[in-house]
Amino acid sequence: MTWSEMQPLLEQACWDTLYMVGWSTLIAVVGGLPLGILLVLTDRGGLLQNLVANKVIGQVVNIARSLPFIILMVALMTFTRWITGTTIGVEAAIVPLAVGAIPFFARLVETAVREVDHGLVEAVQAMGGNTWTVVRKVLVPESLPSLISSTTTTVVALIGYSAMAGTVGAGGLGDIAIRYGYQRFETGLMWITVAILAVVISLIQFAGDYAARSLHRRGAHAGPAPKLRLLKAAS
Amino acid sequence: MPLCPGTPTPAHSTVTETHVITTTGLTKVYRSRGREVTALDGVDLHVREGEVYGVIGQSGAGKSSLIRCVNLLERPTSGTVTVAGQDLTALAGRGPRAGKELRQARSRIGMVFQHFNLLSSRTVQDNVELPLEILGKSGKERSRKALELLDLVGLADKAGAYPAQLSGGQKQRVGIARALAGDPKVLLSDEATSALDPETTRSILALLRDLNRQLGLTVLLITHEMDVVKSVCDSAALMENGRIVESGTVSELLATPGSELAAALFPLDGEASGEDRTVVDVTFQGESATQPVISQLARTYNIDISILGAAIDTVGGLQVGRMRIELPGRYEDNVVPIGFLREQGLQIDVLGHESVLVKEGAK
Incomplete structure (x- = not known):
């Protein structure tokens, strides 16, 4: 395979990956953030303590997380068709990617939000703030550096998952590596894809860490800023 | 001081x-x-x-x-x-x-x-x-x-x-x-x-x-x-x-005899030097702090007074003095001089006589 043959393939794959990962990250954040916060709020001693709801949400999140992505993708086909009208292509891949990433991100959000000092929550309550004020003015802003790190981790994980999206014909870099590189023995193309993936992931990790660190430095409350992890492989 | x-x-x-x-x-x-x-x-x-x-x-x-x-x-x-x-x-x-x-x-x-x-x-x-x-x-x-x-x-x-x-x-x-x-x-x-x-x-x-x-x-x-x-x-x-x-x-x-808080706010030390001695804590507040009561007491009753400990401090914006003195003789022998001190508007705590004091404080 010559470079002129590879180039359009790679270009298309890059865009597909970006498109899938971008949308699914957005959905994961929009869905996972409230879910993660709810996990904290409904827990014992939380502002909206509701142990039944907490158990239910926790279990749903656990089940969704324990399914291998490829199984999730197949299991969700009916749902995907209902949402996008099709089960193949990039749009169809976004649905299982997002569904898989929401509980993943929610758990990370939960951990981040739990780290927020309860004294701050109490201070806002003492000022007359309600639960929504606590979420908006304390929990989210105070855990923002961790939330950004969590988003970075989610994006990297999604790039990994998206390699499997090729099985529903969604394309993307991972798909190219498998179909051309592995199945057709185009070793050169495979290594180029791997290199592109490594660079993309490094860049994302770097940008995420940089953002988290600069916020952290400003707030600089407890502990050292998260370290740069330049070459964290896609999981 | x-x-x-x-x-x-x-x-x-x-x-x-x-x-x-x-x-x-x-x-x-x-x-x-x-x-x-x-x-x-x-x-x-x-x-x-x-x-x-x-x-x-x-x-x-x-x-x-x-x-x-x-x-x-x-x-x-x-x-x-x-x-x-x-x-x-x-x-x-x-x-x-x-x-x-x-x-x-x-x-x-x-x-x-x-x-x-x-x-x-x-x-x-x-x-x-x-x-x-x-x-x-x-x-x-x-x-x-x-x-x-x-x-x-x-x-x-x-x-x-x-x-x-x-x-x-x-x-x-x-x-x-x-x-x-x-x-x-x-x-x-x-x-x-x-x-x-x-x-x-x-x-x-x-x-x-x-x-x-x-x-x-x-x-x-x-x-x-x-x-x-x-x-x-x-x-x-x-x-x-x-x-x-x-x-x-x-x-x-x-002004409350035997008050734990008062004692903690204003600690005084000093042990009696012998068996037949009476140890008295005198607390001065405001006006009474300026009167020369100890020398009056010594002159009026002709007794020797030892000062075991004393301090003056500001507590809650009030000038307060506290002194622990020792009188010769047992409590029974010193009823009159102690009465004199009480008349001066001072708060008197006699050590070892708390039961008497609490009763008096209560009225």
């Missing part, structure tokens, strides 16, 4: 007889895994308008539960809390969430914390603006008020800094400015100086005192440090095992 006290500072300049915080029969029981812990056991607290009221006790005595019950951060198990004429326990509503009325009432009660509890993601000014945001004030009004308050606590130049860039004392000043943003009548201070070094503690206490004077702000503070009570409080209460065991204005406490 100066025996002639300077002009006493007016102690109760802002204090009125109206009670601004009242708790009656306040009880708080924590239940966890079938075990019950009683943190508050029928606490009746009366804080007068404009005073600085200190609740002192060891950790675990229930003082933290008490102050957090005043603005209902902790829901009391039973009893009532009234702040500025409003029964907060009646506003509480059901469930752990605070209703709208309770939240409004809370916004009129300022609170400062041991660990400051400033938002690290906001600048100093934005931290002070936070309660105003909750009150729904406009941006312009918020920044005007915040800058005014920062000026009041002496941090006008730190408005744009982040809490991480401040020292402990500065953080607590921001905490105080923030607590004042809602123009509260009452300020609750939850061990506000316990995380600070002695010098910073003094400056923060002086600030609280100034605010109390300037704004007529009522301050309810809890602490485990006697020095805090000594330097700023008009009144104090001692808590043990969830109960208030002693309370009153500082001068009342000092």
